[in-house]
Amino acid sequence: xxxxxxxxxxxxxxxxxxxxxxxxxxxxxxxxxxxxxxxxxxxxxxxxxxxxxxxxxxxxxxxxxxxxxxxxxxxxxxxxxxxxxxxxxxxxxxxxxxxxxxxxxxxxxxxxxxxxxxxxxxxxxxxxxxxxxxxxxxxxxxxxxxxxxxxxxxxxxxxxxxxxxxx
Amino acid sequence: xxxxxxxxxxxxxxxxxxxxxxxxxxxxxxxxxxxxxxxxxxxxxxxxxxxxxxxxxxxxxxxxxxxxxxxxxxxxxxxxxxxxxxxxxxxxxxxxxxxxxxxxxxxxxxxxxxxxxxxxxxxxxxxxxxxxxxxxxxxxxxxxxxxxxxxxxxxxxxxxxxxxxxx
DNA sequence: CTGTATCCTTAAAGATACTG
DNA sequence: CAGTATCTTTAAGGATACAG
Numbered sequence: 001x002x003x004x005x006x007x008x009x010x011x012x013x014x015x016x017x018x019x020x021x022x023x024x025x026x027x028x029x030x031x032x033x034x035x036x037x038x039x040x041x042x043x044x045x046x047x048x049x050x051x052x053x054x055x056x057x058x059x060x061x062x063x064x065x066x067x068x069x070x071x072x073x074x075x076x077x078x079x080x081x082x083x084x085x086x087x088x089x090x091x092x093x094x095x096x097x098x099x100x101x102x103x104x105x106x107x108x109x110x111x112x113x114x115x116x117x118x119x120x121x122x123x124x125x126x127x128x129x130x131x132x133x134x135x136x137x138x139x140x141x142x143x144x145x146x147x148x149x150x151x152x153x154x155x156x157x158x159x160x161x162x163x164x165x166x167x
Numbered sequence: 168x169x170x171x172x173x174x175x176x177x178x179x180x181x182x183x184x185x186x187x188x189x190x191x192x193x194x195x196x197x198x199x200x201x202x203x204x205x206x207x208x209x210x211x212x213x214x215x216x217x218x219x220x221x222x223x224x225x226x227x228x229x230x231x232x233x234x235x236x237x238x239x240x241x242x243x244x245x246x247x248x249x250x251x252x253x254x255x256x257x258x259x260x261x262x263x264x265x266x267x268x269x270x271x272x273x274x275x276x277x278x279x280x281x282x283x284x285x286x287x288x289x290x291x292x293x294x295x296x297x298x299x300x301x302x303x304x305x306x307x308x309x310x311x312x313x314x315x316x317x318x319x320x321x322x323x324x325x326x327x328x329x330x331x332x333x334x
Numbered sequence: 335c336t337g338t339a340t341c342c343t344t345a346a347a348g349a350t351a352c353t354g
Numbered sequence: 355c356a357g358t359a360t361c362t363t364t365a366a367g368g369a370t371a372c373a374g
Binding site for chain 1: 174175176177178179180181182183184185187189191194195198213214215246249250252253254255256257258259260261262263264265266270271272285286295308309310313314315
């Protein structure tokens with residue numbers, strides 16, 4: 001077979017995680033879920049992912065307990081929210097090495113307005129802040145010119161709290 | 168085209184990172200580099216990756232400045248070492264949700280023997296420990312039965328310091 | 335031991351149209 | 355708006371052989 005679903009080395013938790021979220025598109029779907037996207041069509045337009053592929057990915061994430069599917073909405077479960085440190089670590093690395101103008105997005109501790117570092121530690125209170133208490137806004141490196149023009153993307157770049165559905 | 172090299176949304180540092188390390192096998196190659204593998208043949212046998220694919224991946228990682236290729240050895244650059252938080256976050260998520268017997272591997276602060284959490288924070292001194300000061304050993308959830316039998320894998324499971332070449 | 339080079343096969347991406 | 359259904363194309367897995 002060409003693309004077996006399993007990496008040879010299952011005795012490693014990295015390989016195991018990659019079997020769940022290592023496929024193409026998957027982490028971008030999870031990211032959008034953190035940013036407030038919940039509906040099939042919104043994922044599709046925001047990501048530009050083929051709808052058939054999106055169907056497969058969403059179904060798999062629901063099956064694995066990363067997303068919950070109720071009333072046509074896909075919402076992160078506690079297990080899915082547990083992926084936040086992964087997202088942040090990847091974003092921080094990308095910002096550091098591929099975004100000379102500064103971070104693409106700024107995350108803040110809603111309670112005190114402190115900036116969060118790559119490990120979600122607040123610059124004001126020093127605590128690690130869970131995603132439910134985090135707000136997102138465009139960062140200094142965000143480039144409006146290369147952003148998508150659709151309404152969904154526009155909602156995404158409006159400052160708001162993580163995990164809350166888009167208005 | 169089926170698998171273009173670029174995600175639509177480049178205005179996101181996560182998407183940008185995934186363009187570099189989001190391809191199949193790539194993060195496992197980086198993991199093995201952290202664990203001390205440096206030679207083409209060792210990557211190939213440890214991962215069971217087709218040699219042609221390995222060639223492509225290594226070349227790309229060198230081109231992107233994640234690996235340095237000198238004297239037939241592939242070694243992580245500072246930029247590559249910067250991926251450690253990503254690796255750890257993914258391992259921690261996998262351990263939590265897919266390794267009921269406990270963590271597959273234990274990471275310790277070599278200086279004081281403290282255990283490191285998913286953010287590489289030491290349980291003894293409380294500091295975030297860089298990979299060069301970290302030792303790796305099999306964790307409680309490590310299953311020797313499902314481990315590879317080859318000498319390379321055996322070296323990997325022997326307690327040792329990260330980034331040091333295998334003996 | 336480090337790669338390249340074939341050749342075959344298949345999963346899955348992309349594009350587009352369509353159904354409930 | 356949610357999701358299927360086709361159809362074409364391609365990356366990459368698997369096997370194997372070979373060159374420096």
